[in-house]
Amino acid sequence: MPIITKNGRRWNTARSFLAQARKRKHVTYQSHAHGVRVLFDGNRATGLETLVKGKRRLFRARKEIILAGGTMETPMLLERSGIGAGEVIKRIGVPLLAENPNVGEHAVEQRMFAAQWKISKQMGLNEQLSTQMAQMRTGAKYLIERDGIISTGAYELAAVAKSDPSLPVADLWLQFNPFMNDISGAGFGVGADPGFSAAGYLRQPTTESSVHATSADPFAPAEIVANYLEHESEQVAQHRLLEAFRGIASQSPLADMIDEEQVPGPAVQTREDAIAHSWASSHALHACGTARMGSGDDSVVDGSLRVRGVEGLRVADASVLPSQPGNTMAPAIGIGAMAARIIAAEA
Ligand SMILES: Cc1cc2nc3c(=O)[nH]c(=O)nc-3n(C[C@H](O)[C@H](O)[C@H](O)COP(=O)(O)OP(=O)(O)OC[C@H]3O[C@@H](n4cnc5c(N)ncnc54)[C@H](O)[C@@H]3O)c2cc1C
16 A cells, blocks of 8 residues: 655655755744734735744744645634634634635545454464564564564555446545454554454545634634534445455455454444444544635635635645545645645746
8 A cells, every 4th residue: 555655664744845945044944833823914914823832923924824734723723813604703703804604614534434353364463563572573673674564554455446336436445454453442452363454434425524713712622513424325335335345354265264253243234333333433534625625605715725815825735625535645745735836836
């Protein structure tokens, strides 16, 4: 499965882009600056109010400001700056600068369907991960050789499938791990027995959720309404994930070594069971859409990432994605690259 990695180390945008940019003389880098709100002169963004270790610090912008706080924080930053739905801005008690009911709305996230099988053969990674001694050996191998399970991604293998053969593109995502989790307690741990685990989700669900600020205080909790699988077609497809996992597990040679389907277990059969099991699983951590890009009034930013209704303000993060792409890390990096190209071309 493709992962973001370099020389055996999981890589990230701070190392690959920011570290390079910080070497330039005209770049000032300030960490631990918590964005409170964007400052405006009329409707032109002129600065950012931040809190640095509890102290108010203002950053002034001669040209423009680019927000990249992510799907959860960017809409709240906009709202604390007076950009959003009238009733939200009124509730948090800041002056309304640009009314836009799309801010914080249209969030799309996937609901996972978890699965796990115990196998009869001592193979896979449980042996390497389940005891403290094995973990130390695995850790030492990684430190010396930059190799082994720690150098890989969260899942080793992925597949796409169609919930309905007549669909033009695959709508299901299935990912597998060559080890089993310890499901005896509430915490997250690796099981002692050999086995493999999996998770699946709909690549492009359309049920929408929302994220809004509840106060002008940047540390106040968000109001998050998390919805999943509201449409019947999504529920049918989510059920097909269960059938797809069981279809894979029922085939030789895998089937010959499976002792038991531990998760979700034989009691889960119907569509209702599959949805209930999905609620007990997790979400995929791919939320997007709360400052969605578009050409009309149903969007927050235009095709050049400019925030509608004000000047000198752009958003460049996963919040601008107008629909769920499936995975969001690479698209978020792509948006950053796109923003850089647009801004450089306009300079
Ligand atoms: C545990 C986990 C695992 C994931 N695994 C995958 C994966 O395997 N594949 C995949 O495609 N996607 C994955 N994702 C999703 C992916 O990481 C995100 O979609 C992507 O990082 C979004 O990029 P972004 O720039 O929009 O936001 P972020 O990466 O969240 O960046 C936003 C930044 O803004 C900062 N910030 C927020 N608020 C403020 C504020 N008020 N002031 C100052 N700074 C602020 C944050 O600290 C953060 O550094 C995963 C997410 C999580 C949480």
